[in-house]
Amino acid sequence: MKNEDEPKDKRLKPGDAQKLTMAEVAKYVGVSAMTVSRAFRQDASVSEETRKRIMEAVDALGYVLDLSAGSLSSRRSGFIAALVPSINNSNFSDTARGMTDALEKTGLQLLLGYTDYSTEKEEELIEAMLRRRPEGIILTGGSHTPRARRMLAQADIPVVETWELPEDPINQVVGFSNSEAMALLVRTLASQGYRKFGYIGGTTARDTRGSQRRSGFQRTVEELGLGPGRMISFGVPPITMEQGGQAIVSLLERWPDTEVVLCVSDLSAFGAIMECTRRGMKVPRDIAIAGFGDYEISSICHPRITTINVDCYGIGRQAAARLLDALHTGEATGDEITLTGYKVVLRESTDRNGAPTA
Amino acid sequence: MKNEDEPKDKRLKPGDAQKLTMAEVAKYVGVSAMTVSRAFRQDASVSEETRKRIMEAVDALGYVLDLSAGSLSSRRSGFIAALVPSINNSNFSDTARGMTDALEKTGLQLLLGYTDYSTEKEEELIEAMLRRRPEGIILTGGSHTPRARRMLAQADIPVVETWELPEDPINQVVGFSNSEAMALLVRTLASQGYRKFGYIGGTTARDTRGSQRRSGFQRTVEELGLGPGRMISFGVPPITMEQGGQAIVSLLERWPDTEVVLCVSDLSAFGAIMECTRRGMKVPRDIAIAGFGDYEISSICHPRITTINVDCYGIGRQAAARLLDALHTGEATGDEITLTGYKVVLRESTDRNGAPTA
DNA sequence: ACAAAAATTGTTATCGATATCATCTTGCCG
């Protein structure tokens, strides 16, 4: 006979609810741990009767599966990492919702991280995420630190970049051209007769989508022969409603004859409109203002704001779908670019008749 | 001699970047895996020289620590779970920021989940989180399913409930009385002469904070002898700007002489104000409207909205701090209630002089 | 200069589930 282990010296602290493991559940039911493990997966071969008994025991004991142990041995962490610039931006939250919906029923969980529009923060987050071994990762934008790129390459998992069209994609891309979208808005407004264009955006290149919108604006105004646009930069992205208000004051001081102002987002457009209203100017009678992103506020406020509607939800949904494709096909897929839609939404704030309450 | 293992049959797939482990880094540097492990923690005793060499190797090889293995053996997952109702609500995102800030430098990461104001979704999320063995968990509100409560009890980790004062706290609480806050707003407005009070909120009890605000409203209006309040319920929480607009229409149809309307949140208040404006009513001249939460929009829009400012950031910060306390003191702390502040912010939308642009 | 203390590094067992292969039933068919 082999010598039996003495009762272990493991001192369970008094109040310490001894931690339940699968083995204990197994002993309780009278099966092996492996069978309990199988009972937790619907594809595994366990008789219905045994599974039922196990699940009852799980319930009775209050056992909760331990994925950290499971993922170590199965080498599947069971989650997808997604990094977005801001927690509090309905555009990105719509995108996140799209991802969550697409991942439903796949057994994969979404882990969100917030980069605060900073590539350094993004790098940190990528490292933090990779340490937990995600099965794939979704990023916003195409601007990353060199080290971030290296880590991603090394990680050998599918990567999807979203919300823009990077010049040098890592892997897959789901997004649209922010500069083209802004160009479309400029051309649409120009075709309505506007000639003197102003632009409000943040000061730095941190927000790459913002920069792209700006360059789309600039380029298109010049292409249309409407001279260089009047551009005001204000604040570190993401610029707030308040900064939108401050910016339009600067802009109108410098170029009082401006006819229409395009803003990097609806939020700054809203701030600008409110500031104008407060100063006794009527929008669009005295000045027209447009935003970008089609946030809820733009269809509610007075006057309603002309904007670019972006398929935020679709971006998320498709990004997750592309990622799942890559995971299923064994990541042999070519790196594709999936274009998502956008459209101009004309509303009161740029109405040439200037009769917003019409 | 024992038979030596044949060179393993492990077929590394062609493109497969063979997964790096600590052992390989260790071999590369010429130390033991344990020393590499130590090099990753700043408190461990490794000579500076060795650590430098190891970190260079880590960099050169592109190794990324594997926490799923580490947390299994150390029994420390290194993260805190936090569940909030909505991803896209600046109040909660401020709270989340408070938590993140408080956890900075503690080595603990925050994992956010979104319950969508549903206790069923919350239960699912709690289970999903517990499966990854968080070291603590922060919840919003005090309303949970029985199974959620059981799982939390079994998990034996500190729990903090936030944003309200539950009748039956699980453990620690960081929040304030929503009904008292709303009562304060009612009393403040009553003291300014308002007599005929209306209220706009969601239809169900899903949003417990909303329900508490409603009951605070109702109770106080009656206490002041101003008769039963005029209450309109509209939509499933969280109610949107648009629903705020629809609600005020119903309310004014039913009770056209209402003097002031309190809304469950600033967002519905904003929607209500815009709808009034659109219909040619002036706020506050024709009707006064107030919100709750002091969102950015309320200080920007026109007219600016009277509201209750809540210390959202502080709630998050303190919740995380209390959790850290509990973790450090070995969870022997008594379950305390930490009250957070709120205050009435009077703005144009309830100005009795009705001269918002004054 | 030598013992004691401190700092550094290594060895081995282990965390809790799952992959893998082995074993045991059961059912089915000619």
Place this chain on the structure above:
DNA sequence: CGGCAAGATGATATCGATAACAATTTTTGT
């Protein structure tokens, strides 16, 4: 009724790091 396939279950090794303790080197005090 033998034999084989399919289904159900179990035994064991393993995932990759870290805890715990052991061994070694360096520093310190007197």
